[in-house]
Structures are given as structure tokens and as C-alpha cells.
Amino acid sequence: MILVINTCSEELHYFEFVKPVEEVLRSIKVECKVRHYNELQKKDLIAAEKIIICGTSLKDFQYLKDLKKFSFLKSPDFEKPVLGICAGMQLLCLAFGSALEKSREIGLTDAFFGEPFFSIERKAQVYSLHNSAVKQSKALEKNFKVFARSEHCVQAVKHLQKPFYGVLFHPEVRNRQLIEEFAKD
Secondary structure (H helix, E strand, O other), rough: OOEEOOOOHHHHHHHHHOOHHHHHHOEEEEEEEEEEHOOOOHHHHHHHEEEOOOOOOOOOOOOHHHHHHHHHOOOOOOOOOOOEHHHHHHHHHOOOOOOOOEEEEEEEEEEEEEEEEEEEEEEEEEEEEEEEEEEEOHHHHHHEEEEEEEEOOOEEEEEEEOEEEEEOOOOOOOOOOHHHHHHHH
């Protein structure tokens, strides 16, 4: 079972950022369970085989005020695969000491992959919708390998020791195969 974590503070945003992820998983017959991060319990994390942390809208920053609710990511015992999408990538990187910077991208963006990331490689068109990005820094490089960048920011990372992946773009909109590959891998 894949635990899908909803980071949206507005209920209607679920339909834009979480439901499409659920639909990708159900289309490949992968069981999933959705929990808002405010309702997340230890038993949810234990039951999950993998976790996807979804994104949220451009003006929703509530998840940044609730970083403690994602402290499980930093636990030395937590080794389950995680895919962070947009806000989810930001949360992954923040948990390991990275910082955010202002970086607005809306719509189709060219991402340049230095090496394959799941099945995406070289130049790929991705769908971006964010006001903040993970800052390129020593803290980021200490914990994550950067796989892709756009003209303005880091687009894809993988933790150096844990099976934690992050994408700033929205594969539920474009590049759905990334979610499918993460789910089946």
C-alpha cells in the first residue's frame, strides 16, 4: 500500500494535487490510502510500503509552518521509499537542512537531466507550478544528488543514503510514468 500525504490546506485543492496522484496509482492497480498530514498517525507510516507527499497550490504555505509533522523523514529508522512532489520535495530537503528560495515557474518547463531519473533523461518537458524552490547549497549537496535542473532551479533530487526522491515539477500532470515507476519499483 502506498500512503499518499495531502499537504493542501484548502479542501478543494485536493482535486488538483492529490486526486490525480490517486488516479495514476489506481490506473495501475496499486492500492493507496490518502491522509492529510495533520491526520497522519504512526500506524499509517508503519502500514505503508511507500509514501508520496503531494504538492499544493501556489499560495498555500501552511505546510512550511508544520515542519515537525514531517520529522519522521529524518528518523534514522525510517527507510521506506518516499516520492516528494513539489511541496513534498521542499519538505524532504528542508528535513535535511536545505533552504528554500523564491523561484516562480508556471506551466511547461524544460528540465535538463544529467543522468536518468526513473525513465526520464536528458531534456524533458515537465509541468511546473511553484513560487519556491530548493536552494542550491552545501546543505543540499551534503544530503542529495541533483538529477535535474531547469533554467531557474533544481527540479529533481535523490537522497544520498535513503530511497527518498523529490521532484519540483508535477508528474501527475505530465510525466505520469514517473509515479508509475516509483509505485512499481
